[in-house]
Amino acid sequence: MTGRAVEPARDADAQPGADDTAEAVPDDTAEPVPDVAGRRSTWTDQHCHLDDGGAASAVAEAVAAGVTRLVDVGTDLDTSVAALARTRRLEGVWATAGIHPHEARRGVDGVEALLAEDGIVAVGECGLDYHYDHSPRGVQREVFATQIGWAHRHGLALVIHSRSAWEDTFAILDEAGPPERTVFHCFTGGADEARAALDRGAWLSFSGIVSFPAADDVRDAAALCPPERLLIETDSPYLAPVPYRGRRNRPAWVTAVGAAVARVRGVEPERIAELTTSNALAVYRLDRRPAP
Ligand SMILES: [Zn+2]
Numbered sequence: 001m002t003g004r005a006v007e008p009a010r011d012a013d014a015q016p017g018a019d020d021t022a023e024a025v026p027d028d029t030a031e032p033v034p035d036v037a038g039r040r041s042t043w044t045d046q047h048c049h050l051d052d053g054g055a056a057s058a059v060a061e062a063v064a065a066g067v068t069r070l071v072d073v074g075t076d077l078d079t080s081v082a083a084l085a086r087t088r089r090l091e092g093v094w095a096t097a098g099i100h101p102h103e104a105r106r107g108v109d110g111v112e113a114l115l116a117e118d119g120i121v122a123v124g125e126c127g128l129d130y131h132y133d134h135s136p137r138g139v140q141r142e143v144f145a146t147q148i149g150w151a152h153r154h155g156l157a158l159v160i161h162s163r164s165a166w167e168d169t170f171a172i173l174d175e176a177g178p179p180e181r182t183v184f185h186c187f188t189g190g191a192d193e194a195r196a197a198l199d200r201g202a203w204l205s206f207s208g209i210v211s212f213p214a215a216d217d218v219r220d221a222a223a224l225c226p227p228e229r230l231l232i233e234t235d236s237p238y239l240a241p242v243p244y245r246g247r248r249n250r251p252a253w254v255t256a257v258g259a260a261v262a263r264v265r266g267v268e269p270e271r272i273a274e275l276t277t278s279n280a281l282a283v284y285r286l287d288r289r290p291a292p
Helices: 008-013 055-064 077-087 101-106 112-116 137-154 166-176 191-199 216-224 251-265 269-284
Strands: 043-048 067-072 093-097 120-129 157-163 182-184 203-206 230-232
Touching: 043 230, 043 251, 043 269, 055 067, 055 251, 067 077, 067 251, 067 269, 077 093, 077 112, 101 120, 101 137, 112 120, 112 137, 120 137, 120 166, 137 157, 137 166, 157 166, 166 191, 191 203, 191 216, 203 216, 203 251, 216 251, 230 251, 230 269, 251 269
Parallel strands: 043 067, 067 093, 093 120, 120 157, 157 182, 182 203, 203 230
Antiparallel strands: none
């Protein structure tokens, strides 16, 4: 999404640990240097937002860094249609279709029809964002519940965005019944929220926030997550991980997110690459549709 709903700065500013702005911001005109951690491994960025202008080069750069599978996430009708179109021209890219809570006030028209399309692997991102309240909360709840219903009806994974809204997120999920494959994307909770999500059979996906100095609670969650429930993502272009903070994020840097998770869990980055790729394959059934 090119900034209508969530601009990078705004999103990053309010995330845990984002107040810690003491690090120097590297020169964004320099050549990108993908993190070398686990470079021989195969990584998956299971949540990013590509844009038509930079998608091909972002994917090529990712592949060079060992990131060979990407899930390109829709946030409204237009971005979902665009993400689906990209799956048809970019190898190793799959898409989701859904309505972000920021966009909930604009309604759900047209999105469900995309779910039957080859290349769509999940409903979302959807959920609740009571931090920004860009849509009225009642509308957010309704549109979230509708999309949980879609995940059930179409047998798709569900990608949840939950921000300052844990209680209602779990209540709505419980009422509709959590889909068999449910992902809490960009997990920003601590140990308690992690357990509550895991109790509902969900996967936890960690973003660059796990590398932010002030995000100890998120690291607690990353430490306790069972290996078979662990995912990683960039959420690019938002939330660049250390050491790239302040820059426009890119799928190649999921390797840096993975390295941070590896440090938290006391394992090698290669192990995180292996684990999170195999989990992403299972959650989104990526191997059911060979890349074009
Ligand atoms: Zn996202």
